[in-house]
Amino acid sequence: MKTEFISLLTDIRKLLGWLPAPVASVLMLCAAGLMAEILSRIITKLVLRIPGQKRGAFVRSFTLAMQRPARIMLVIIFVGTALPASGFSYATRQATGHGLLVLFVLMLGYAAIVAMRILSDAYLTRINGKDDRDDILSRTHMTQVRVLRRMADILVGLLTVGSALMTFESVREYGLSLFASAGAASVVVGLAARPLLTNLIAGMQIAMTQPIRMEDLIIINGDWAWVEEINATYVVLRVWDWRRHIVPISYFLENPFQNWTHNSAALIGVVFLHVDFHAPMDRIRARLNDIVRSTALWDGKVFDVQVSDCSAQVMTIRIIASARTALQSWDLRCEIREKIIVFLRDECPEALPRERMAHVTSLAGQDVLTTTGIVSPLVDRPPPGSYTGPGSAPPPSVS
Template sequence: MKTEFLTLLTHLRHLLDWLPGLMSSVLMLCAAGLVAEMFSRFITKLILRIPGSRRGAFVRSFTLAMQRPARIMLVLLFVGTALPVSGLPADIMQDTAHALVVLFVLMLGYAALVATRILSDAYFNRINGKDDKDDILLRTHMTQVRVLRRTTDLLIGLVTVGASLMTFEPVRQYGLSLFASAGAASLVVGLAARPLLTNLFAGVQIAMTQPIRMEDLIIINGDWAWVEEITSTYVVLRVWDWRRHIVPISYFLENPFQNWTHNSAALIGVVFIHVDFQAPMDRIRERLREIVHSAPLWDGKEFAVQVADCNAHVMTIRVIASARSAMQSWDLRCEIREQIIAFLRDECPEALPRDRLTHVGSMSGLDVMEGPGVLSPPVSRPPPGAYTGPRSGMSGGGMAPTDGGQGHG
């Protein structure tokens, strides 16, 4: 086929002898490119006729996405094949051949990038069709494919640019010189590219070991944040108030952090309630049970009410309730607080926290609060020994006299 193609171009070259030499050569190369274009369109139409709802649809979509780089590469190949019989001067032919090689290498790298994107997107569409969006396996595959795709894109870009530059003689000689002095060159390059290489290898390690995944909920700098994007060098974290943390990917291999959705999205939420010692625990426990069991956010697994602590003023009730995710756990805790506060306020006011103040007299009968200028204004007090019972709490700083007399002070 190649021989017939070259013979056809030779006949075309002879038919254009009446034109200037350079113009006829250019027209012949354009004709070769036109033949490649027509051949590419013919093959594309044949492939698009492949039947099938699943595999056939993928082949058709892959063909449509790859037709542009494939068509350009085919044109470059046909023009390069026709170049020896084009009749161009030797120097122009050499420069043109070199330009065609560089363009072919670049288009080959571009085609590899497009193919990588198409395959990864097809895999994303397949796994995103699942109903369970909190599936650990689903988020694991999404993380691995995203990280590996970006790493592959970087490697393809480096190899493509390097291969195209190596077609130039000065660059090739420079590369050979660096290879000859590989000891010093590798040391310098390694030190200069250490941060890039660290993050690059960290990205591959994260894709394999999975300390974080796409849409994982983690705690960083005291903020709740979701893993929004994982690149080859950094991670984008989305905070609940729409702020974004941009963190080097190596951070997650060198520093401890909390991952609330590593094995499961379900969490146990905790609510603390401070009540008075006179609070009826049976009624409060029963009301909390009603609140949690009727809440749609509760997953039906964990629930408990306990007096977890107490001090000189209040006792602390701890309520635990599980939910399917961190955000549902947050909303469930807020709902529990709102309803139990309303219950205590309306039906158990004696359970609300309060401060107590009791004034106890001294054993000698001389009140520590007595004395000129201690109480202002002075209050009536009973004489020593007039009251033998225990002193109770006072709201005005003293006790009314029992004999109608004025107290000391």
């Protein structure tokens, strides 16, 4: 088949013999590329006609995503095969063939990256398609796939560029000399790339150990933040007010932080209520029970009301209620506060906290508080005129 292909191209070049030789050779190579293009389009149309809802749909989407790199590689193969019949000089054929080889290696690496992304996206789509309230499993797979995919992209990119450069004789010799002195070179490169390597290794550890996942709710610098994106060297955190924290990925292995959705998204919210000692606990407890059980934010698992503390002025009631997510827990606590405050204001005003002042009499039987204000204690002072100055006797001590 190769011989027949070259013979066909040779006949095409002979038909173009009335043109200058370089032009005829270029047109012949263009004809080879055009043949590859037509063949690629025919194969693509045939593959896109494969029936099926699941596997057929995947094959069709995979073909559409891979058609560009596959088409370019097929053109490179056809043009490279046609080079011996082009009529170019040996040096020109060598240079053109080397350029085509470099381009083929780069396109092969690009095709590998595209294929990995298509396969990983298809896997994530299948995982996310499951109807499950607790999405811990899907977020775990999402984190692992995305982090490992980015690292695979970096690794494939480095191998592709390295392979393309190694096709050059000068670069190959330089690489061998570096390999011979790998001891000193590895120390220098390791010191220079220490932050990058630290974050890359941390990314692999996070993908395996899962201290954080995609869309985990964590507390950092006192802010609620959701894990929006995990890259190879940094993590993007989305704060509730739409700010973004850009944090090195090694931070999550070297510093403590709170992860509110590590094992489950459910949380127990706490509300503290300060009331007077005259507060009717039975009525308040019954009203809180009605409030919590009537809302859809409560998950039906945990609810309790207790007097957790008291001071000289008020007693503290602690209300705990569980919710499915952190946001629902926040909304549930706000709803409890709003409704119980309205209940205390309208139906139990005696439960509202107040300041107390006691009327206490002194030991001498005189009121400390009078209608005119506070009376100071009696003081035994000397009679007026008995102390005239520094030369006189000191005044008597105050009793």
